[in-house]
Amino acid sequence: MTLVYALLGVVLAPFAGILVAGFDRILTAKFQSRTGPPLLQPLYDIAKLWAKEPMIAHRFQPLCVYIYLAAAMVSVALFFAQSDLLLIFFVQAVGAIFLVIGAFLVPSPFSQAGANRELIQILTYEPLIIIVLAGIYLTTGSFNISAIYAMDKPLLINLPLLFIVFGYALTIKLRKSPFDISASHHAHQELVRGVLTEYSGRMLALIELAHLYETILILGLCSLFWTTSIWGMVVLLALTYLIEIVVDNISARMSFRWMLKSVWTTGLALSAINLIWLYSGGRF
């Protein structure tokens, strides 16, 4: 049964991801008083990139892209199979590193700068996610997702501050402002496309696909904070994503030093408070 769930997740996740990304772009356009692209625009982009003439900048780059995609798919499959949270997290981390390695292979300065920044982004959000997972462990007594579903109260009640911390990681992972420092759409002169500069055509299509998987994975992790009712889960996800889009639209792109300082200080402080509170037995 878990295998069926895992397969279903892997097959359906890209479609859900396309809808989420398309909705994101339309809503962003509305905020800027524009009409925006059609809902299926991410699908058009990926299909178009897939049919472009191949231009490989380095012979190991395709391998890096395949591993990135495979890691994203496996982590989504593990998530839908209700597996171990730490396992999901480490599989996803391996993929993220291979994207950076692929960008480092090419001596282009934009690719190098983007790869460096991507590494710092990974360095920023990974400890936070680990702490969030530790908080989940302290609450449920297990790293398994099925243990969260066995709870009779939503996690959010015990981990409100850790949810905010998770929001920081979500923003970095979704490449949204103010943390879109490694592969911004808008930093043409500064970065070109940062870590994605030297990937093109089919490779870029696969990276976009992997990014859809990662979006679904991270939204899935977000949904674990309200597992007791389906409506609670939907409302929580919709609200979180709406706040993500609003923050993306109202904030500028900041430097990596600012990101490291602000995310680690607020993130670590908030999680320390939440963890101490949990440890001292403050549960509802």
Place this chain on the structure above:
Amino acid sequence: MLKKIVEHSQIKSPWLVHYDCGSCNGCDIETLACLTPLYDVERFGVLNIGNPKHADVLIVTGTVNKRNKKVLKQIYDQMPSPKIVIAIGACGLSGGIFREAYNVVGGVDKVIPVDVYVPGCPAKPEAIIDGVVEGLAKLSEIQKAGKPKKEAIAS
């Protein structure tokens, strides 16, 4: 079926790279004006992407001179096909008032094959959007003819 989706997508998702070959900035400002809420070219899936390796449409403004023709050629070569080139403004079309200058090569088509010419000094944003739409129509004609895209566009 899959081929149809891909062909439809190529029409629906043109990503632009904009190269200024020494224009007076008139055409550049009008080109970037297309991205503003008033014209909003993202309706057609157009993104200003700034990276030739990701782009489908090369928009060139200004006269080509002996210094920057190599750069123009290089940007064109870095773009994976299928790709279309749109020359914008009087200078991009023929060299404009700088045509007789000693350092000017002439229009963009002296260096790379141009698919659509958008006249004007400067070209209006409406004309530029119309030029992109014309370019996409040309791309779909090429798809229908079933010719190998690279040669067909380069000719």
